[in-house]
Amino acid sequence: MTAAAQIPAPPVPAPAAGRPWLVADIGGTNARFGLVDSPAARPRDVHRLSCADHPDLASAALAYLERAGGARPGAACVAVAGPVGGDRIRLTNARWDCSAEDTRRRLGLDRIEVVNDFAALALALPRLGAGDVRPLGGPAPAAGLPMAVLGPGTGLGVAGLLPLPGGGWAPVSGEGGHVGLSPLADLEIEVLRVLRADQGAVTAECVLSGPGLTRLHGALARVHGAAAVPLSAERICAAADDPLCVLTLEVFCALLGGFAGDCALTLGATGGVFVGGGIAPRIAGVLQSSDFRIRFESKYRMTDYVKDIATVLITAPTPALLGAAARLDQCLETAR
Structure with a gap:
């Protein structure tokens, strides 16, 4: 029996009016969110939420989106403080343990990218x-x-x-x-x-x-x-x-x-x-x-x-958000 073929990830939609990108930096204490309106743009409407106030990533993101005026992002990149692999989103120094696919569905996203928070910070360096x-x-x-x-x-x-x-x-x-x-x-x-x-x-x-x-x-x-x-x-x-x-x-x-x-x-x-x-x-x-x-x-x-x-x-106050946006830019460029 041959192994099942990998299902390719859906493409990252370009950010557009009414469908921005959501970028997030999830640490052991705080979760920071922002919205990106165009490729290479800096995140706007950046807010910080306490991880302890929300049971999981999707709940925190939904609370942020409501605070940001009810935006409906088409894609997201989430930088998390912990190892990244497979579908699980786990934080080394916080209690969140959730599914990337479940988070994507609950937020109505076409695509979600999950990266290590310091990989995102590294991607931000050329943009500083x-x-x-x-x-x-x-x-x-x-x-x-x-x-x-x-x-x-x-x-x-x-x-x-x-x-x-x-x-x-x-x-x-x-x-x-x-x-x-x-x-x-x-x-x-x-x-x-x-x-x-x-x-x-x-x-x-x-x-x-x-x-x-x-x-x-x-x-x-x-x-x-x-x-x-x-x-x-x-x-x-x-x-x-x-x-x-x-x-x-x-x-x-x-x-x-x-x-x-x-x-x-x-x-x-x-x-x-x-x-x-x-x-x-x-x-x-x-x-x-x-x-x-x-x-x-x-x-x-x-x-x-x-x-x-x-x-x-x-x-810079939220550099990992710059790196999360850079990661979505990379996905967009790869698809072209």
Whole structure:
């Protein structure tokens, strides 16, 4: 018996009046939605909804569409914070677990694309303008070369972007945030010992994320023999007059710089390494004055290699929506 033939996906309809594209960025905490009226256009009517307020993706999307005036999109691209494969849409750090096909039907779509959120963020990189970024050291990004993007938020995402021989770009996504943490300074090694005693294995995401900031703050308190009330990432980022919070951010930025350098080496991202996510833009000033770039370049025999790579902070408010729109553009171009 031969295997059943794969049913080709329906074509992506071009966005038109009354039938825009729906783009979404679904994180562990928030879901962001927007509408795209024409190819290469930036999303409009962008709104954020709490994932906890809705049982699944379709319910959140329907609530957004009602808020956006009752638009009836013809196609959608959904960027999700988790592995992508098959029909299931699962989030690593949230409770949503739903079917892409069921979501398509409930929204009345001709086509739905589901991509990893950092693959979408990678696809957004060529569309970022000067007002969407802030330099973090090194030269300017190099056009037409491989790039990497990483970002601490509810979790820690990583992706690459490779130029294609005939033009265009291909994202490379994985679960790079779950690699092991690589401390360098003595204080970082002491923190790692404390965290390992608590939970065994310590990945990069265990520290370089919102929940990770809370863990790092608590571990630093214990290393210094101080009592500390557990604080949220928001409180730590905002507490500029608290010495322990200041130290927490300094250590966080240094570790993030080392991790960014590892990503540059692993992906060969000679076009630039971009930092996004929910936390980095909130601490832009701290990040620029920290040891981030020093640690990025501290790669022993590869120091000269990484010195020639740009590091850039993404300050655009919803860059993954740009990448989701770029993915639908790719589908439209492939069908022509």
